[in-house]
Amino acid sequence: MTFQELQPKITAIIADTDHSRDEKLLNICQLLSDTIDYYNWVGFYFANHENKTLHLGPYVGAETDHTVIPFGKGICGQVAVSNENFVVPDVAAQDNYIACSFTVKSEIVVPLFVNGQNIGQIDIDSHVLDPFTEADEKFLEFVNQEVAKLF
Incomplete structure (x- = not known):
C-alpha cells in the first residue's frame, strides 16, 4: 500500500x-506497522515541557524500557530540542543513540506540533539499514498534522 493510499485511512482513524x-493513536501505529x-x-512520545522529558504513548512493536526520555538524549530527545525531523540511516553510526534492541538498524523521528509547539513525536524503528526516504518524512508529517487535530 502506498503512502497516498494510506492517507485517507489515517484521516478516517482520526475522524x-x-x-x-489513545485508541486512535494505537490504531495508527498498528496500521503503519501492518502495512509498511x-x-x-x-x-508516539509526548513532551512534558516542565520536566523536559518525553513520555511513551501508544506504540506497536517490541516492549521498550525507554518510557521516559530526557530532552537531548537519544534521537527522540534531540528532536524534542531541535524541532526537526531526524532520519538515522544506521543507528550504529550515531553517538547519541539509545539502543532499544540489537535488531534496530535505522530510525526516523518526526515532531508533532500543535499550535506551533512541539508536543511530541512519532518514532519509527526499522530492522533494515537506510530504508527511510523523503517520502517517509512527508507521509509522517501528514500523519502528525492529522494527529494534531486530536489535541
Missing part, C-alpha cells in the same frame, strides 16, 4: 468518534 485519542514492511516499531 472516528467511537474511539479515545520496514516499520518494525511505531510509537
Whole structure:
C-alpha cells in the first residue's frame, strides 16, 4: 500500500468518534506497522515541557524500557530540542543513540506540533539499514498534522 493510499485511512482513524485519542493513536501505529514492511516499531512520545522529558504513548512493536526520555538524549530527545525531523540511516553510526534492541538498524523521528509547539513525536524503528526516504518524512508529517487535530 502506498503512502497516498494510506492517507485517507489515517484521516478516517482520526475522524472516528467511537474511539479515545489513545485508541486512535494505537490504531495508527498498528496500521503503519501492518502495512509498511520496514516499520518494525511505531510509537508516539509526548513532551512534558516542565520536566523536559518525553513520555511513551501508544506504540506497536517490541516492549521498550525507554518510557521516559530526557530532552537531548537519544534521537527522540534531540528532536524534542531541535524541532526537526531526524532520519538515522544506521543507528550504529550515531553517538547519541539509545539502543532499544540489537535488531534496530535505522530510525526516523518526526515532531508533532500543535499550535506551533512541539508536543511530541512519532518514532519509527526499522530492522533494515537506510530504508527511510523523503517520502517517509512527508507521509509522517501528514500523519502528525492529522494527529494534531486530536489535541
